[in-house]
Amino acid sequence: MSVKQLAKRAIGALGYEVSHRIKPKVVGGKHYGPVRPVASYSPWLDDLEFATVFDRIKPNTLVDRLRCYELWELVSQLGHLSGNILEVGVWRGGTGALICRRAKNLPKNPIVYLCDTFKGVCKATDKDTSYSGGEHADTSEQLVRDLLSGLGCQNFKILTGIFPDDHLEAVENETFSFVHIDVDVYQSAKDVFDFVWPRMPVGGMAVFDDFGFDTCDGIPILVAESQRDSDKLVIQNLNGHAIIVKTA
Numbered sequence: 001m002s003v004k005q006l007a008k009r010a011i012g013a014l015g016y017e018v019s020h021r022i023k024p025k026v027v028g029g030k031h032y033g034p035v036r037p038v039a040s041y042s043p044w045l046d047d048l049e050f051a052t053v054f055d056r057i058k059p060n061t062l063v064d065r066l067r068c069y070e071l072w073e074l075v076s077q078l079g080h081l082s083g084n085i086l087e088v089g090v091w092r093g094g095t096g097a098l099i100c101r102r103a104k105n106l107p108k109n110p111i112v113y114l115c116d117t118f119k120g121v122c123k124a125t126d127k128d129t130s131y132s133g134g135e136h137a138d139t140s141e142q143l144v145r146d147l148l149s150g151l152g153c154q155n156f157k158i159l160t161g162i163f164p165d166d167h168l169e170a171v172e173n174e175t176f177s178f179v180h181i182d183v184d185v186y187q188s189a190k191d192v193f194d195f196v197w198p199r200m201p202v203g204g205m206a207v208f209d210d211f212g213f214d215t216c217d218g219i220p221i222l223v224a225e226s227q228r229d230s231d232k233l234v235i236q237n238l239n240g241h242a243i244i245v246k247t248a
């Protein structure tokens with residue numbers, strides 16, 4: 001054990017925590033720095049089903065517990081809405097499987113469409129300073145199917161390819177009550193959002209992952225563009241999500 005690890009352990013034994021100091025910085029013209037909410041209500045600790053599912057999907061996701069719990073909670077509130085569910089940006093299936101498990105309990109039995117290129121990120125532009133395309137290609141459709149089957153989920157359809165470009169026929173006449181957009185870059189997220197929005201009922205929600213990370217600096221630009229629209233309630237959450245609710 002290194003001196004650093006020993007020191008950390010000793011300080012931990014005294015009831016303190018040592019964390020790396022992150023200095024605020026400006027990326028793409030916006031500030032990024034440490035975000036440490038002081039609230040302590042932790043409903044995910046009371047939800048045993050969530051805890052069990054999260055433990056199963058954890059090795060297959062890049063998304064932390066707080067954002068996963070928010071997805072879990074939001075999906076549980078879709079019962080009164082018509083329309084299916086969509087995730088674009090599945091990678092190894094973690095958040096997609098979580099959404100499927102939660103959607104199984106919904107009264108209208110929505111299908112969860114899970115879409116990924118399985119060849120990595122696409123449509124990176126100069127709005128995205130950290131991505132150039134092809135990142136997160138270390139996955140496969142089979143890997144996702146195995147995770148879903150292990151969780152007892154059958155309420156899904158996998159769409160392989162770029163969304164929406166490669167799937168216009170498959171989903172042209174669909175409606176979506178919920179979309180999880182986890183695609184890392186501006187143009188890809190914009191194309192998904194622009195496709196889904198007219199196909200969403202009032203009360204439907206779009207959750208943007210990647211909102212709070214300096215590596216995904218194109219996403220706050222996109223979310224800010226929606227802020228002025230009268231049919232949208234934009235919630236800039238501090239956990240790394242932005243949520244847009246359809247109000248009209």
Ligand SMILES: C[S@@+](CC[C@H](N)C(=O)[O-])C[C@H]1O[C@@H](n2cnc3c(N)ncnc32)[C@H](O)[C@@H]1O
Pocket residue numbers: 060061062063088089090091092093094095096115116117118119120121122135136137161162163164182183184188
């Ligand atoms: C960060 S990963 C998704 C992470 C995943 N939700 C999780 O639970 O960790 C981003 C994924 O988006 C996919 N992607 C990006 N743009 C896409 C698009 N327009 N259509 C389909 N997949 C896309 C990439 O292939 C990549 O697997």
